[in-house]
């Protein structure tokens with residue numbers, strides 16, 4: 001899906017660096033999916049990779065730039081949301097700003113040099129039938145420092161139907177989410193915009209909402 005005509009030409013090593021980074025992250029993503037398949041006790045460690053289209057999966061990068069802001073309390077950097085894709089692998093600089101929501105409270109994600117942050121995103125919550133919950137997060141701005149982050153969104157292709165893994169469903173564990181193609185999910189996501197965990201809530205089966213909202 002790369003359209004090289006839109007890439008910056010002034011930064012001589014940008015294309016090469018991005019190319020290498022995406023190849024390495026593709027491998028890391030596949031490895032994480034194997035580990036998570038094992039955690040879910042799925043029959044094959046390729047199970048989750050297969051569910052997101054295997055080699056056809058997509059990696060999309062968003063490079064966020066947050067300028068300094070003298071009144072950070074009055075400004076939203078990036079509104080609360082969970083990511084719509086499967087897993088997000090994020091690299092950020094040494095200015096804090098990423099926060100996750102845990103038990104209602106916002107918690108700073110530490111800036112550890114050289115470390116990547118991995119977010120569980122909505123399609124993983126659906127595939128795992130709610131065993132892994134997508135993480136709600138937001139970006140806040142800093143009083144006198146700018147901040148940059150590089151978020152890589154690992155996603156199924158748009159035509160892939162994502163629903164809870166059949167192996168995880170039995171009488172005690174009914175499917176908690178409606179299946180939808182990733183394209184349908186994404187279209188709704190961009191239509192409504194960032195909305196906390198609203199999108200994954202909308203994907204829940206109506207009869208599961210009573211016990212599992």
Ligand code: OGA
Nearest residue numbers: 062064098137139149151
């Ligand atoms: C995102 C995101 C967080 C950050 O781009 O979806 O959540 O730290 N970014 O910039």
Ligand code: NI
Nearest residue numbers: 081082083137
């Ligand atoms: Ni995000």
